[in-house]
Amino acid sequence: MDRYFLIASTVCFLAAVVHTVIELRAKVFRPMRFNFIAIGLGFIFQTVFLWIRGQELGRCPITNLFEVFTFLAWSVALIYMVVGPAYRLSLMGAFTAPLVLLLQTFALIAPIDTRHEVTVPVNSWLEFHASMSLVAYGIFALACIAGVMYLLQERQLKTHHLHSIFYHLPPLTNLFAVITRLLWWGLALYTIGIVSGFFTGHPLPRIQLVAAIALWLLYAAILQARHLKWLAPKRVAALCIIGFSAALALLWGITFTAELHHMP
Amino acid sequence: MNLFCIGLSHHTANVAAREQFAGNATAESIAREAGCAEALLLTTCNRVEVYAVSEKRISTDEVTRCLTGKTSDGPEYCAAPFYRYEDNKCVQHLFRVASGLDSMVVGESEIFGQAKKAYESARTSGAVGPYLHRLFQRAFRVAKQVRTHTEIARGAVSVGSVAVELAQRIFGKLGDCKVLVLGAGETSERTARALLSRGVKDLRISNRSLDRAHELARTVGGRAVPFDDWVTQCRDIDILLTSTASETPLLTSKTLTPMLWDRVDRPLFVIDIAVPRNVDPSVNELEGVYLYDIDSIRSVAEQSLALRRQQMAAAEAIIADHVAEFFDSISRGLNRLSQATEHPSLAENPLRASEL
Numbered sequence: 341m342d343r344y345f346l347i348a349s350t351v352c353f354l355a356a357v358v359h360t361v362i363e364l365r366a367k368v369f370r371p372m373r374f375n376f377i378a379i380g381l382g383f384i385f386q387t388v389f390l391w392i393r394g395q396e397l398g399r400c401p402i403t404n405l406f407e408v409f410t411f412l413a414w415s416v417a418l419i420y421m422v423v424g425p426a427y428r429l430s431l432m433g434a435f436t437a438p439l440v441l442l443l444q445t446f447a448l449i450a451p452i453d454t455r456h457e458v459t460v461p462v463n464s465w466l467e468f469h470a471s472m473s474l475v476a477y478g479i480f481a482l483a484c485i486a487g488v489m490y491l492l493q494e495r496q497l498k499t500h501h502l503h504s505i506f507y508h509l510p511p512l513t514n515l516f517a518v519i520t521r522l523l524w525w526g527l528a529l530y531t532i533g534i535v536s537g538f539f540t541g542h543p544l545p546r547i548q549l550v551a552a553i554a555l556w557l558l559y560a561a562i563l564q565a566r567h568l569k570w571l572a573p574k575r576v577a578a579l580c581i582i583g584f585s586a587a588l589a590l591l592w593g594i595t596f597t598a599e600l601h602h603m604p
Numbered sequence: 605m606n607l608f609c610i611g612l613s614h615h616t617a618n619v620a621a622r623e624q625f626a627g628n629a630t631a632e633s634i635a636r637e638a639g640c641a642e643a644l645l646l647t648t649c650n651r652v653e654v655y656a657v658s659e660k661r662i663s664t665d666e667v668t669r670c671l672t673g674k675t676s677d678g679p680e681y682c683a684a685p686f687y688r689y690e691d692n693k694c695v696q697h698l699f700r701v702a703s704g705l706d707s708m709v710v711g712e713s714e715i716f717g718q719a720k721k722a723y724e725s726a727r728t729s730g731a732v733g734p735y736l737h738r739l740f741q742r743a744f745r746v747a748k749q750v751r752t753h754t755e756i757a758r759g760a761v762s763v764g765s766v767a768v769e770l771a772q773r774i775f776g777k778l779g780d781c782k783v784l785v786l787g788a789g790e791t792s793e794r795t796a797r798a799l800l801s802r803g804v805k806d807l808r809i810s811n812r813s814l815d816r817a818h819e820l821a822r823t824v825g826g827r828a829v830p831f832d833d834w835v836t837q838c839r840d841i842d843i844l845l846t847s848t849a850s851e852t853p854l855l856t857s858k859t860l861t862p863m864l865w866d867r868v869d870r871p872l873f874v875i876d877i878a879v880p881r882n883v884d885p886s887v888n889e890l891e892g893v894y895l896y897d898i899d900s901i902r903s904v905a906e907q908s909l910a911l912r913r914q915q916m917a918a919a920e921a922i923i924a925d926h927v928a929e930f931f932d933s934i935s936r937g938l939n940r941l942s943q944a945t946e947h948p949s950l951a952e953n954p955l956r957a958s959e960l
Binding site (some may be wrong): 366493497498500501502504506507509510511512513514516566569570571572573574 | 903
């Protein structure tokens with residue numbers, strides 16, 4: 341039953357993607373309300389799904405890979421709803437919708453919604469640790485999207501081949517400012533997520549801990565290099581994409597290992 | 605009632621032919637002399653057009669005679685290639701003109717303001733009645749819709765506007781940008797003015813002749829920089845505009861690279877409008893540097909124009925819908941009127957009838 345809400349949410353994101361593609365093909369794309377409304381509706385359906393699933397489980401719905409991917413997609417949509425309008429990055433919706441669509445479609449199609457008995461009692465520190473880390477991943481996802489937008493705009497400016505989308509992408513300087521802020525917020529929340537993991541009362545698996553710290557170090561290094569002006573904005577943008585790919589791989593690894601051990 | 609448009613434009617006549625018919629008449633004088641119920645004169649650098657409504661058919665010659673301001677026939681205006689559009693063709697033509705589809709630079713917005721001014725002038729003089737009022741109000745609405753729903757006005761098409769557009773795509777607001785103009789020529793002055801109009805506050809001008817630099821700085825509101833110091837300015841500035849008569853490149857990768865170390869997180873936009881070029885093309889390969897020479901600026905302008913032309917079909921479709929609807933609304937008014945015998949006076953004016 342709760343999956344229907346997730347399907348409805350996925351349809352909303354699909355509508356946003358299809359609408360964007362049609363507009364881009366017709367070369368009449370303009371930052372419009374449609375994307376924001378579609379993503380907003382999709383977000384509401386996601387929230388309802390997570391709420392129902394949470395009520396069923398009696399805990400934060402991140403007990404398997406399916407739920408984790410959905411929670412991540414929800415985080416991405418949430419951050420977009422906060423960041424997009426604030427920085428007038430209306431086109432970010434056109435880039436966010438495909439990512440969320442991809443995450444949710446994968447979650448719905450792949451046989452990963454395996455219900456197993458969670459033996460660990462409800463632990464608020466553990467839930468805080470997991471949810472905070474996932475929201476941080478959502479922010480890193482948005483930084484990755486802003487990175488893609490930056491590289492796209494940068495390439496058009498370098499090669500002098502300006503496509504219709506060029507006029508709708510935000511200026512390079514603004515995109516770089518957004519990337520930087522997202523990285524700071526993401527790193528702050530990720531730090532809180534990792535630190536709160538030590539208060540769960542359970543020993544953290546060593547491999548997961550090492551991988552999480554490695555990811556933290558990667559983002560901290562990007563920010564430090566950006567702060568010291570060692571890295572050009574283009575490289576920071578590219579590293580945001582690499583960083584999020586690493587984060588996704590890590591997330592997969594953590595959840596997969598946790599499922600093996602029947603841990604939330 | 606006859607609705608028609610008679611005119612000359614850049615499509616049909618050169619400037620020598622067009623200028624014979626510009627500035628000799630007003631909408632009011634045309635209406636009076638040609639016997640039109642309503643008239644409106646639209647004169648721009650690219651067209652001279654009369655939109656009019658009359659009870660009986662008025663010949664093109666009668667109107668063109670009014671445009672010359674002469675009373676006798678003359679060979680000069682008989683030979684001019686005037687076009688004439690009537691009824692729905694006239695409506696379609698006006699909608700295309702107001703939307704910038706008939707302009708020399710497709711999608712330009714200046715014509716919209718010129719059409720509004722012409723309408724206001726004719727309305728003030730009493731030459732515009734209900735027909736032309738409604739026609740022009742609809743034309744303005746169509747033009748706005750075309751601009752909103754298509755990309756017809758997208759992209760810059762002149763050197764100055766391309767430079768400004770690109771600068772805004774790199775820096776966003778230009779208020780905090782520092783601009784160095786190297787060479788005090790006419791094109792660089794125009795481009796500098798375009799940048800100033802978009803909010804640039806820090807404008808520096810460097811020229812071999814410091815006097816000329818001071819003169820231009822005074823004219824446009826910047827400050828002069830000695831020519832020997834311009835290279836070091838590259839550490840600080842965001843936009844460099846070069847247009848000197850130098851035979852060899854003044855800026856090369858070798859010169860610029862050490863200065864980029866201090867500004868790794870700040871892009872540098874270089875506009876080289878000089879021929880021969882003042883900036884070595886290899887500079888564009890440096891990270892964070894965006895070099896546009898005169899050819900690449902022209903190429904951007906052409907891409908913008910091509911994009912605008914691609915949008916013409918979508919714009920024409922919007923216009924076609926409005927033309928059909930405009931005539932339909934007038935026809936419906938007429939039908940209603942034929943049944944409403946208690947308003948015989950309105951039968952003569954389908955427009956008023958359509959407004960019932």
